Amino acid sequence: MQQNYQEVPNIITGKDLDYLSDMFTWNLSAYKKLNNCINQVREEDVRNLLEEAIELFHSNTQIVLNILNQGGSNE
Numbered sequence: 001m002q003q004n005y006q007e008v009p010n011i012i013t014g015k016d017l018d019y020l021s022d023m024f025t026w027n028l029s030a031y032k033k034l035n036n037c038i039n040q041v042r043e044e045d046v047r048n049l050l051e052e053a054i055e056l057f058h059s060n061t062q063i064v065l066n067i068l069n070q071g072g073s074n075e
Contacts, residue, residue: 012071024064031057 012020031054038050 010071012068020064020067024061027057027060027064031061 034050034054034057038047038054041047041050
């Protein structure tokens with residue numbers, strides 16, 4: 001039987017947690033790889049792009065951590 005809610009429940013399901021875990025792992029892995037190789041890049045344009053990507057991946061990991069720290073809060 002399907003239950004209808006007036007509001008979305010304040011929970012993180014197991015499936016949600018698996019997806020968030022994958023997102024965190026992908027972003028953290030990309031962050032670490034780019035952070036490790038940026039010192040080997042000499043071209044300023046490429047370095048700037050890598051720095052932007054590093055910031056993006058770091059921001060994404062922080063977003064996932066914030067979701068997990070809220071424990072599924074809808075706020």
